[in-house]
Amino acid sequence: MRTLSHPETTQLALPAVLHALSDPVRLEIVRALSHGDEVSCGHLSVPVSKSTLTHHLKVLRDAGLTRTRCEGVQRLVSLRREDLDIRFPGLLACVLAHFEGDTGVAGFKASLAATRSSPGRRPLGVGSAPSRLV
Numbered sequence: 015m016r017t018l019s020h021p022e023t024t025q026l027a028l029p030a031v032l033h034a035l036s037d038p039v040r041l042e043i044v045r046a047l048s049h050g051d052e053v054s055c056g057h058l059s060v061p062v063s064k065s066t067l068t069h070h071l072k073v074l075r076d077a078g079l080t081r082t083r084c085e086g087v088q089r090l091v092s093l094r095r096e097d098l099d100i101r102f103p104g105l106l107a108c109v110l111a112h113f114e115g116d117t118g119v120a121g122f123k124a125s126l127a128a129t130r131s132s133p134g135r136r137p138l139g140v141g142s143a144p145s146r147l148v
Contacts, residue, residue: 018082023097026078034077035109040070047093048110055089
């Protein structure tokens with residue numbers, strides 16, 4: 015079985031961590047992992063196919079949010095809370111506190127939809143061309 019690579023604590027990059035946390039499914043995985051030690055990949059309850067779950071777990075691992083270890087035929091995933099707190103103090107706690115207050119993925123999707131449909135906000139490319147500074 016091939017070994018899985020994980021970035022060192024000093025190699026954790028904020029853009030990669032924020033990108034990994036930007037997806038509602040990955041955010042739900044992080045929330046689920048925040049409650050315990052290790053979880054088998056097969057016991058993560060997310061509404062995606064097995065191959066999509068594998069992709070999400072790889073994004074989280076590559077960003078340094080999770081650690082995956084193999085034990086027999088199982089892959090056990092855990093949250094790298096200590097490493098994240100060393101590199102970005104308070105970031106994970108803040109994200110999880112906001113996420114818990116919004117009642118999980120449903121709340122996250124609702125707040126995302128509300129942000130996208132807020133009055134006065136136009137998507138790029140819609141409406142007139144931006145004015146130029148003279």
